[in-house]
Amino acid sequence: MTETDLKQATMQYVTRLGDDSIILSHRISEWCSNGPFLEEDLALQNVALDFLGRARMYFTYAAELEGEGRTEDDFAYLRDERQYTNLLINELPRVDFAHTMARQLFVDVFNTLFLQQQLQSKDETLAAVAAKAVKETRYHLRRSHEWTLRLGDGTAESHQRMQNAVDNLWGYTHEMFDVDALEQQLIEAGIAVDSAALRPQWLEKVTAILTEATLTVPEDSWVVRGGRTGYHTENLGHLLTEMQFLHRAHPGVTW
Secondary structure: OOOHHHHHHHHHHHHHHHHHHHHHHHHHHHOOOOOOOOHHHHHHHHHHHHEEEEEEHHHHHHHHHHOOOOOOHHHOOOHHHHOOOOOHHOOOOOOOOHHHHHHHHHHHHHHHHHHHHHOOOOOOOHHHHHHHHHHHHHHHHHHHHHHHHHOOOOOHHHHHHHHHHHHHHHHHHHHOOHHHHHHHHHHOOOOOHHHHHHHHHHHHHHHHHHHHHHOOOOOOOOOOOOHHHHHOOOOHHHHHHHHHHHHHHHHOOOO
């Protein structure tokens, strides 16, 4: 791989990470004024802001690598659905509080493992992003872990809602561990994280938490993929319409 090819591949990889962050950030932000109580309402917005800050760092770096004069806003607001490469689990509707917490548990456990490995990246910028994000993710995981226990081992209704959420989301978790040709090249170059190698640890940690919460770990009977190649659920189009509206309605306007 030439230096130019490596730079291009890194830009695509960083964009994927930015897409994951901004889409999940928007989904979590939808709880603003809708949280179960005020403190949790504020906590969710802080988590959303953490992911938004992460997205900004990734998109800014992607624009730098591309070198065509685009900015973080161009990546966030001026790409269409098929150009987004986020994991499908991040774009799914929030449904209810149990679904949000189950998704956060799955993503937070993954991010804790992923960012620990990203700290070792030969790309100094990616390592620096990980150094900041890993601290936030520990807090995120503590929250999602506690809520999983509280809901799973709570009332009959909260237990059933949490079990439904786990069952409905499980098939989307496999995509987090897929490694394609692009990522394999960057893994060999010491830049990207080998996500596939993280699944045994992720499964062990998630299984322990779900068991503690009196929840059943689903069987791997179905799998949904496509986000990394631009094939999304119908939910992403609706999300982008809302997220991008103001920027597209007033092109070129800055604060």
